[in-house]
Amino acid sequence: MRRMIHPSEFGALRAFAAVAEQRSFSRAAEQLGVSSSALSQLIRGLEERLGIRLLHRTTRSVSLTEAGTALLAEVAPAIDSLAGALEQARSAARQPTGTVRLHCFHAAADRFVVPILPKLACAFPDITLDLTIDDMVVDLVGSGYDAGIRIGELIERDMVALRLGGDIRQLAVAAPAYLAEHGVPQTPKDLLQHRCIRWRWPGQPGPYAWEFFEKGHWFSVAVEGPLITTSRAVMVDAALAGVGIAFLKEESVVDAFARGELVPLLTDWSVPFPGYYLCYPQQRQMAPALRAVIDTIHAAAPN
Template sequence: MRGSDYSELRAFAAVVAHGNFARAAAELRISASTLSQTIRALEARLGVRLLNRTTRSLSLTEAGQRLHGRFKPAMAEMEAAVEDAIGLRDRPAGTLRVHMPSVAAATYLEPVLGRFHEAYPDIVLDVTIDDTVTDIVAAGYDIGARLGEFLEADMVAVRLGGEQRQLAVASPDYISRRGRPETPADLLQHRCINWRRPGSAGPYAWEFARDGQWFSVAVNGPLIVSRRDMAIAAAVQGVGIAFWAEALLRPFIEAGRLVPLLEEWSGTFPGWHLCYPRQRHMPAGLRAFADFLRRAG
């Protein structure tokens, strides 16, 4: 089998696995148009149509079903043989593309970067810090972090730490000038520092819980930011009340620079997870990264 033959068949298998050209192209790290040309070249070489394609659906023809049924096990064995050979190396290596929201990165990745690269010097981490909700596979990432409530059913999830909660906080100076809110509704009478998630039209509504029931409050104030660390810096300076992850606020609280508010209204929710696509043979670098963060967390 020529190299081009294998590339065409691998492309075909990826399209079948994802049921979508965009996702398959992201996995193969080629453009969707290049992938489409590759599939057409395979069909032309074989002289049969393998896929029925419309703008909204994708399905296998009978010839496509037969080819995929025979080729898929053989391809899996070839990939396993390559992984076994790579596994003989002393250390995992290569580039790992990582997508993390800012809170997860600050909590779980930043504190251990030195130890990780000491343990795995041949792994290059290509990290994107981004609070936009992203399709990890379609965007070409190898692994990402998601809150438990946003996990997709077809992804492998590795839990990092325990449950999370968010706290409203203000500086002692702000509280001395404007008092403390006693209920979330009181926030409407306070100067609050809003956060707008990238890609969202409006600010994030602060979420609270009472007797197991969650509700949100759309607050107002003098400042709207796209980075929550700026909101915390502003809160420390007395600009207003901010709202963020307790784990990242705790150092400011313990130092007396911020005071927690409405703690009895701050419910817990499923914490952070690493997530990556299900695959029969997990690359060594991906396994090393996931295992290292799970243990560190």
């Protein structure tokens, strides 16, 4: 177990080392920014606590006793080490350095993080971004992350949240071949009669129930179908192949709409909702590296 040192003794030892180095109370006092009388009291108090004289004092000179010489040999390297550590801390505050752990969903990483990686590496070469990309909903703080990117409805209340980009809209979509064979659903309830491609949050036991909006309220439909997956890319491919109806972010399939490969369905029941946020725990003193990452992502995010 480490032996504890009273806080006052740090100051006394620093004062002793300064006097020993300068061989003068007046010069040491000037170096430390204190009065000679205050410095003398610090040394006298240290000697009294130790029960031994550390300095020989005359009106003209100061010299070390044998005990003082031995103590200086022990404490001087430690004081130098502490001074170096403090300077490193000050340097870290001036130039962001260290590792920042960030968790985000696949779509958020592609949209907000991957594009800023070259800029981040160039502007902050001493920062290491430890990026975890998956669609699990994790406890950011409990899992050791510094920050995360997730949709608004999944942010803990005690988090600071910065908006990234605009709203998100999810749509039921299907290939023309599927609709030609199985018909077009006219209401969300009609989906219960269709083959649907379902998505499951990683780590969750069951598939996600599709959410729609009508008359000021959200409601969900627990669809059925031949495929459940945790991969949105697989959902897109399956929908394109005519396996069934999928429920996907509009931005991920606009090109397929333009090419006529997929058809949007039930658009009157599909309204936008708050999209992605960069979130992190409230803190008085934010590490410069984390601040640099947050500012870089937020500044580059499309409106």
